[in-house]
Amino acid sequence: MSLINVTNLTFAYESSYDPIFENVSFQIDTDWKLGFTGRNGRGKTTFLNLLQGKYEYSGNISSAVSFDYFPYHVEHKEYLTLDVIEEIYPEYVHWQIVRELNLLKVSEDVLYRPYASLSNGEQTKVMLAALFTKENRFLLIDEPTNHLDMHARKSVSDYLNKKSGYILVSHDRAFLDDCVDHILSINKTNIEIQKGNFSAWWENKKRQDQFELASDEKLRKDIKRLTDSAKRTGNWSHEVEKTKNGTRNSGSKVDKGYIGHKAAKMMKRSKNLEQRQQSAIEEKSKLLKNIESSESLAISQLEYHKKQLAELENISISYGSKTVCENVSFTIEQGERIALSGKNGSGKSSILKLICGEDLQYTGHLSRDRQLKISYVSQDTSHLRGSLSDYATSSGIDESLFKSILRKLDFSRLQFEKDISTYSGGQKKKVLIAKSLSEQAHLHIWDEPLNFIDVISRMQIEELLLEYAPTILFVEHDRAFCENVATKIVELEGIQEA
Template identity: 55%
Template sequence: MSQIQISNLTFSYEGSLVEVFQNASFQIDTDWKLGFVGRNGRGKTTLLKLLLGEYEYRGQIKSQVDFFYFPFPIQNQDDLTINVLEEINPTLEQWRIRKEMHLLELDEDILYQVFSTLSKGEQTKILLAALFLKEGGFLLIDEPTNHLDVQGRQQVSAYLNQKKGFILVSHDRKFLDDCVDHILSIQKQSIVVQRGNYSSYHKNKEAKDLFEWKQNEKIKGEIKAMEEAKRKTKTWSDKVEDTKIGTRVAGLRPDRGAIGHKAAKMMKRSKVMENRIDRSLDEKSKLLKEVEEKEDMKLFPQKYTKNTLVSFKNVAIQYNGNTICSDVSFELNQGDRMNLQGRNGSGKSSIIKLILGEDIHFTGEKEIGSGMKISYVNQDTSFLEGSIQDYAIQEGIDETLFITLLRKLDLKREDLNTNIKYYSQGQKKKVLLAKSLCERAHLYIWDEPLNYIDVLSREQIEEVILKYCPTMLFVEHDELFCEKVATKRSVIQ
């Protein structure tokens, strides 16, 4: 076991006036299983790249271990999987990789399949196994769950729970609880390291925030009183200074020297009091800066004319002569929030496309409500570009409401003046979600809406859904979100 020490870390991107980190200091042990959390855009991936030495910075990063980043870039995706693994780790022994594959419930046959033909989940698991077999390394694992279904997440969390020596960036609360023993959190003003899993961290953070919020009114009152005292002190000292001019009373000339001496003493006392009040004001103003605000949001669901919005009976979908899914039967009624479940590749997205009216070959019975307004959140964000204002016009949504929702989802003002194509993956997903929340729809269809979305934003989205009770059909692998939001489930075999 050794330590990774970060001291007075300061970093900003070239051309930016905003510092991502300012004099950040903390230390972690290389034996820890560290969950890394924080709102989108706070600098989680940036910190990983700083550890890798990809950016210049001020301060110090001291470590006796090498850092390995996941996902690892693959030079030749059309090579056999075993060759890809040997390129990552030239000293790899096959008996060791087979042992790791067994822990991850991977079939050994995939070693001799072309890497690009593996599912995204299989690729994630086999690369994790190969990287953990590198000697003397500390793994930086950046959001591995985005391509994993529920079963895959359970397998990977069980695997990571048997390992040590990694930082894991993830927004899946249950996944973090199952495999970490420390939390590294980027907060509004600082970076915090705490022992325990995500739930224990969250409980402590909520208790701290609640205590600070309870002090809020008291602090506001104290700040107001101090500002008033400062104003009175300034007025008092100004009046004393004015007496130095003096006035002739009953033919007497004022003693300007005595008055000046008295005024100077009082001015000095006044200045001392002003400085003391300024310091106290500064301290009071900082007290609430770490509190994460989880602002309420709005949703505008519309009631459809009929009770049943979507009905599938024994539906099967085919692509190029291959059956993707079969015997799919369900009804989506007014007020239902259906979680469409199934392993990766089982046809969930194809069912959604069928509901949206895409030309997909199918057999069976399908009924979609006529004239129904659907609000859709796509898995893909790569098409997003241009300004926020132009996107709102293009989508026919209220620009003011759209920007308000993005601000509540923690996009900063400077982000709103940036081309969307430069947003992080999480910020792009928030654009799609905010757009959907703006739309007055009968049915909301969300296809893996929470990929890359930070925990606090997930909680905001849960709360707005539970408050406004829209009719929904969604695909999502965050088990905790599904437990809270879904009223029914349909499993695609």
């Protein structure tokens, strides 16, 4: 056991006036399984980069262990997996790698296949196996669940539960609960560490918020009283200044020397009082700032003239000679929230694209009216660039509504001024979701909408779907989200290799 000590850490990017961290201090035990949470843009990945020494900062970070980052950047994906492992860890021992792969339920034969031919889940597991065989290392695991199906997430969480000595960034509540024993959270005004899994931390967080909210009314009354008093003091100072003009309201002359001396004393006194009042206002205001804003979202779907919006009968989809799914049948009826489930590669995204009208090679029967309006959220965010205003205009949506939704999803006013291409992965996904919520549609189709999105925003979106009960077909591997939201689950089996 050893400690990672963070003392008075302060860091800001060169292009920003606002610090990401300011005089932050805490300790991490290197035996912990540490979950790392916080809203998008709060600095989770930045902190991992600071641990690795990638940026200059003020303060001090000391540790007796070295850090390894996941995902490791693989330069030559065309190499055999065994060669990629050697690149990650040149001193690896073969039997140790095989042991780790067995724990991750991965066959040894992946070692002799090109790394590029492995699925996302297999690549994630191979990388974790290589990194965990290293000695005296503390792993910085940054969102390993993105694009992993539920089966892969379960095997990875089971594996991590048997390990220790890592920071895990994840927004999947169930995943965190399965494999962490402490939570490091970046809040609005501080960073704190608590013992327990995510659910325990969240319950504590809600209790703290309730306590703050109970004090909220009194604090706001105190702030208003102090603000009004500060205004009166300011007006008093202003009136004293006016006496220097040398006349009273009556128009009679006054002793300017006497008034000047009196005004100077009163001005000094009023300024001191004003400063004390302002300090008191700021101190009391700080007490209100740590409650995470998670205002309710809204969705307004168009009414459709039929109960049934679409029907698929024995659909099989192919890309050239490769069939990705076959004999898929289900209906979409108004008010249903359908989760399309299955392993990666089972054709889920292809089914969504087919319903959206994409020209795919398929057999079977798809029934869908031409006048059905669909709002689609894709997995891909690489096309996002330019200003939010231009994006709203080109998308044909109301800019005020679009930005209002983003504000509720924790976008700052400063974020509105930046190019979308500079946003984090989670912020880009929020742009797509805000666009979808701003569109007039009969049916919403979302393909892995929660990738990279912080857990509080996930809960907001979950509450939205439960409250407004829109008709939606979605693919999502967040187990808690699916269990809470879906009214129907359609399981795709995928194609069995001969």
